[in-house]
Amino acid sequence: MDWETHARRLADEVVRPESRWYGPLATTPRHLFVPHWWHSGERGWELRDGQADAERWAEAAYADRTLVTRVGALHADDAEPGTVAQGFPTSSSTLPGLVVAMYRHAMLTDDCRVLVTTGSGYGTALMCRRLGDSRVTSVDVDPQLVKLAGDRLDGMGLHPRLEVADITGPLPGEYDRIISTVSVRPLPASWLEALRPGGRLVTTIAGTGLVLTADKGPGGGAVGRIEQAPAGFMRTRSGADYEPMTAAVWAVAERGDGEEVTTDRYPLLLPSDAWDVMSMLSLAVPGVECRSQEDGESRTVWLLHADGSWARATATSFLGSPTVHQSGPRRLWRELERIRNRLNRSGTLPVYGARATIAPDGTVVLSRGGWTATV
Known part of the structure; x- marks a missing residue:
């Protein structure tokens, strides 16, 4: 494979030639970090083998898109040919443009001495190309991912410090920058302990599209902001897979009548299709989950929560008023309506550009105008 040509094309797509990230993008063989990956198909996650189709391999690896490398507990490198996996993605090679955007933040x-998250190892390779491998520490909770990434980095002559570690717990060292391409909630207090004075953290808040940047102050806390551009990453996990938090709720919510039936004033919206709305909803109801389904012209959206709350809204046309069924200790659709009312009144939502004040224990208070939220 003439990967250098593909890598230069990717660099041209992601950054300008004078960018300090152009060289790392143009000289890092991304395909070596994703020899196998999962493709979302009609039957589930279908296995792709790069060596079986070099052209498709190059096209996928050097496109500015995310490649899922692990579904549930099954890594693509361990799967048998023809395997179709079911479940949620648990690791990936993030689209290069987003990796670079997080690094730029x-x-x-x-x-700088920098801590990054491992995943496939591609983002670690980019950072090593930019700063030199002696300044880079890369961590992941999964020993297999750390070993695979380490072997591939070694093959490129790159030798950063690699550690198996839960990024929400104690970190192995002190750093000028901590950049997490997995989302967290709450913000780990250990990050503030591991950051040197004046150091900066960059992460996303789990369940939202919010990129948080903050600089450590002299009192052990930090001050920063929510960046204007949204981003989303897989949330942290402590085991091989994510715990099924809403399975029992779904069994009732899928078709149940609920305790309350109303008609919404707004056209049907899947909150996860609107970054700002989803972020506000997740701040108001931490842990809320969205699902959707289409059946001809009929569309249904569910909101689910592990506390037993659920809402199901169905509309029979694009602009039709949905019928909403709700049940449980909280009325989740009512929370969504409050956010849409605010958006309708002011034309915007306050999350992007909000000020972030972080206490030494990791508590984050967001504020903008008269709006505040605690994470």
């Missing part, structure tokens, strides 16, 4: 200097 960190405001790197050439002498």
Whole structure:
């Protein structure tokens, strides 16, 4: 494979030639980090083998898109040919443009010591190309991912510090920058302990599209903001897979009548299709989950929560008023309506550009105008 040509094309797509990230993008063989990946198909997650089709391999690896490498507990490298996996993605090689965007938020200097998250190892390779591998520590909770990434980085002559570690717990060292391409909630207090004075953290808040950047102050806390551009990453996990939090609720919500039936004033919206709405909803109801289904012209959206709350809204046309069934200790659709009322009144929502004040224990208070939220 003439991967250098593909890598240069990817670099041209993601950054300008004068960018300090152009060289790392143009000289890093991304295909080596994703020899196998999962493709979302009609039957589930279908296995793709790069060596079986070099052209498709190059096209996928050097496109600015995310490649899922692990579904549930099954890594694509361990799957038998023809395997179709079921479940949620648990690891990936994030689209290069988003990796670089997160790194740019960190405001790197050439002498920074940086902690990043491992995943496939591709993002770690980019950081090593940018700063030198002696300044990079890369961590992941999954020993297999750390070993695979380490072997592939070694093959490129890159030798960062690699550690098996839960990024929500104690971190192995002190750093000028902590950049997490997995989402967290709450913000780990260990990050503030591991950051040097004046150091910066960059992450996303789980369940939202919010990119949080913050600089550590002299009192052990940090001050920052929610960046204007949204981003989403898989949330942290402590085991091989995510725990099924809403399975029992779904069994009732899928078709149940509920305790309350109303008609919504707004056209049907899947909150996860609107970053700002979903972010506000997740801040108001941490842990809320969205699902959707289409059946001809009929569309249904569910909101689910592990506390037993659920809502199901169905509309028979694009602009039709949905019928909403709700049950449980909270009326989830009513929470969504409050957010849409605010958006309708002011034309915007306050989450992006909000100020972030972080206490030493990791508590984050977001504020903008008269709006506040605690994470």
